[in-house]
Structures are given as structure tokens and as C-alpha cells.
Amino acid sequence: MKLRLNLATRPQANNRPFVAGAVLAGVLAFVALLLLCHSAYTSWVARRDLRAEMARWESQIRVDQARHEELEGYFRGATAQNVIDRSAFLNSLIAERSFPWTQILTDLGQSLPPGVRVISISPHLDNGRAQVTLQVGAASDEGKLQFLDAIEKSRTFSGLVVKSEHHPDQPLSPDKVILDLTVWYATT
Numbered sequence: 001m002k003l004r005l006n007l008a009t010r011p012q013a014n015n016r017p018f019v020a021g022a023v024l025a026g027v028l029a030f031v032a033l034l035l036l037c038h039s040a041y042t043s044w045v046a047r048r049d050l051r052a053e054m055a056r057w058e059s060q061i062r063v064d065q066a067r068h069e070e071l072e073g074y075f076r077g078a079t080a081q082n083v084i085d086r087s088a089f090l091n092s093l094i095a096e097r098s099f100p101w102t103q104i105l106t107d108l109g110q111s112l113p114p115g116v117r118v119i120s121i122s123p124h125l126d127n128g129r130a131q132v133t134l135q136v137g138a139a140s141d142e143g144k145l146q147f148l149d150a151i152e153k154s155r156t157f158s159g160l161v162v163k164s165e166h167h168p169d170q171p172l173s174p175d176k177v178i179l180d181l182t183v184w185y186a187t188t
Helices: 016-076 078-097 101-111 141-153
Strands: 116-126 129-138 157-166 177-186
Touching: 016 078, 101 116, 101 141, 116 141, 129 141, 141 157, 141 177
Parallel strands: none
Antiparallel strands: 116 129, 129 177, 157 177
């Protein structure tokens, strides 16, 4: 049997728990340092890739802006303006040709009371709507008022503006009152 005797004047201190705790804390700190270094490195790599992508996008933006300025310069030129003006003219001709004459005449026919007739009609197209200038003759003031009331109540006509009203000087004219007016007509 072995017996342990301490012959020293002071008893020997047991430092094993402290050393074990210090080693464990050191190992944990080292593992934490490794994790932090790994995180910092991956973050640096990700930012490097992001910076490279941002630089690529910024260079693409500069190229696109230069192309945009080049195209703007081209379209401001005399040749392009000539083509744009010609196409606008042709589009206006096409729009005038596609005006729904039968539909507007049908709608006007439904609004005309007896004794009122359309003398002239002139449309001007504007964004799917037509501003129609009308000259209307009426045999009486009552017919004129019925016509104006019918136009104001119509769903297809809006914005009625009477420009002038006059009485013809010709004794043989069937019209006692002639109205010049404009009205908006929805073509769609």
C-alpha cells in the first residue's frame, strides 16, 4: 500500500482544475478565433465578388448612357426629324380615314328632332376622341332647344359649346336659326 505524505511546511495546491479550465477556455477562444477568421474571409470574398459585379454593372451603365446619348443625337438630327414629321402626317391621314362617319351620323340622327338638320360637320381627332364642329339649321327656336337638350343628354356627345347663333337673311331658307357649335364625340 502506498501512502502519500506531504512533508512540506505548506500543503501542495492542486492546480489541475485551473489548468484544465484555462486550457478549455484557450481551446474555445481558439475555435472562436478560427470561426471569426473564416467568417471575415468569406465576407471579404463575397464583397470582392459584389464589388466586381457592381463594377461590371457600372461599366454597362456607362456604355448604355453613351449609346442613349448617341441615339438622342441621331433623333435630333434633320434626317430623323424629317422621317418623324412624315410619319406623324401619315398617321394623321390614317386616323382621319378611320373616322367612324357612319356611327357619328347615326348618333346625330338619333339626336336630331324634327325640323333640325346638319348643314356641315368637321371632325378633328385627339387621343381617341373627336372634336366635332357642327353647323346646324333649325326651323324654330323650339327645335333648336330640343336639339341642344338631346346633345347634352347623349352618352356619346359631351362638352357642348355653342359658338354662335344667327338668323339667315334669305327669305326662302327653311332654317330660321343657324347654330355653330363644337362637341366632343367618343370614337371608341
